[in-house]
Amino acid sequence: MSPTQILEIEDIEKHFGGLAALDGVNAHVESGKLTAIIGANGAGKTTLFNVITGILPPSAGRVKFLGQDITNKPVHEISKLGLARTLQIKSVFNGMTVRENLWIAAQSRDGVFKPFQRASASSRANQVADQLCEELGLTQFANQEAANLSYGDIALLEIGIALATEPKLLLLDEPICGMGPAETEQTVEKIRNLAKRIDIVIIEHDIEVVFEVSDEVIVMAQGKVLARGTPAEISTNAEVRTAYLGDDDDA
Numbered sequence: 001m002s003p004t005q006i007l008e009i010e011d012i013e014k015h016f017g018g019l020a021a022l023d024g025v026n027a028h029v030e031s032g033k034l035t036a037i038i039g040a041n042g043a044g045k046t047t048l049f050n051v052i053t054g055i056l057p058p059s060a061g062r063v064k065f066l067g068q069d070i071t072n073k074p075v076h077e078i079s080k081l082g083l084a085r086t087l088q089i090k091s092v093f094n095g096m097t098v099r100e101n102l103w104i105a106a107q108s109r110d111g112v113f114k115p116f117q118r119a120s121a122s123s124r125a126n127q128v129a130d131q132l133c134e135e136l137g138l139t140q141f142a143n144q145e146a147a148n149l150s151y152g153d154i155a156l157l158e159i160g161i162a163l164a165t166e167p168k169l170l171l172l173d174e175p176i177c178g179m180g181p182a183e184t185e186q187t188v189e190k191i192r193n194l195a196k197r198i199d200i201v202i203i204e205h206d207i208e209v210v211f212e213v214s215d216e217v218i219v220m221a222q223g224k225v226l227a228r229g230t231p232a233e234i235s236t237n238a239e240v241r242t243a244y245l246g247d248d249d250d251a
C-alpha cells in the first residue's frame with residue numbers, strides 16, 4: 001500500500017433479485033491520480049458509485065475510505081467524511097440562481113440546513129459559493145436561475161454543488177454526457193484543474209476523453225473489473241479491446 005489508497009473496494013457484490021449487478025468487485029483509487037471507470041451499459045458502474053456513497057447497501061463486501069470502513073454507513077455520514085458525487089441524471093434546483101444552489105449546498109455541509117440563521121453565520125457559505133463560481137467559470141451566471149444555463153454549465157453547477165461540501169474525493173457519473181465538442185473540451189479542462197486539488201473518479205463512455213484526462217483506468221464488464229492500468233496499458237490490452245473497445249479497425 002505504498003501510494004495512499006483513498007478508496008478500497010473489496011469483494012463487493014450487489015444483487016437485484018437474480019441479477020448480480022456487481023459480482024465481486026475489487027478495486028482501489030490512489031490519491032493524486034485521476035481514475036476513470038469505463039465499461040458497457042449495464043456493466044455496474046453507477047451501481048458501484050451507489051454502493052460506495054451509501055445509497056445502496058452492498059449484498060457482500062467492504063468499502064474503505066481513507067482507511068476507514070464505511071460499508072453500510074448512512075449517506076450523510078459518508079458525505080461528512082469527505083466523499084461527494086454527482087448523479088448520472090442532472091439535478092440542480094432550477095428555480096434558484098447558480099449562487100443560491102451553491103450556497104445551499106455549502107450550508108448543508110454540516111448536516112442541518114438553517115435558512116434563518118444569522119447572516120454572519122452563513123458568511124462561510126457565501127465565500128464557498130463565490131469561490132466555486134470563480135473556479136468553475138460560473139461567476140457571470142451567478143445571479144441567473146439555473147434553469148437558464150446551458151447544458152454544460154448545468155453540469156459544472158452540479159460539480160460545484162458536490163464540491164460545496166468540501167470533499168476529499170469526488171465521484172463524477174458521466175459529467176460530459178450529452179455535451180457538444182466545445183462544451184466537452186471546456187468541462188474536461190475544468191475537471192483536470194480540479195484534479196490538482198482533489199481526488200476524482202470519473203465514469204465516462206467517451207474513450208478519447210478518458211484517455212486524455214485519466215491517470216488510471218478501471219474497465220468493468222458484467223459486474224466485475226476486467227482490467228486496470230494506465231491509458232496506454234488499457235488501450236493496448238487485448239482482452240479490453242475485444243470486450244469493450246470493439247477491436248474492429250474497419251468500423
Ligand SMILES: Nc1ncnc2c1ncn2[C@@H]1O[C@H](COP(=O)(O)OP(=O)(O)OP(=O)(O)O)[C@@H](O)[C@H]1O
Nearest residue numbers: 016019021039040041042043044045046047048088
Ligand atoms: N435499482 C435497481 N434495481 C434493479 N436493477 C438495477 C438497479 N440499478 C441498476 N440495476 C441493474 O444493474 C445493472 C447495472 O446497472 P448500472 O446502472 O450500474 O450500469 P452502468 O454501468 O452505470 O450503465 P450505464 O453505462 O448505462 O449508465 C443493469 O443491468 C441495471 O439494469
Ligand SMILES: [Mg+2]
Nearest residue numbers: 045046047088
Ligand atoms: Mg451508469
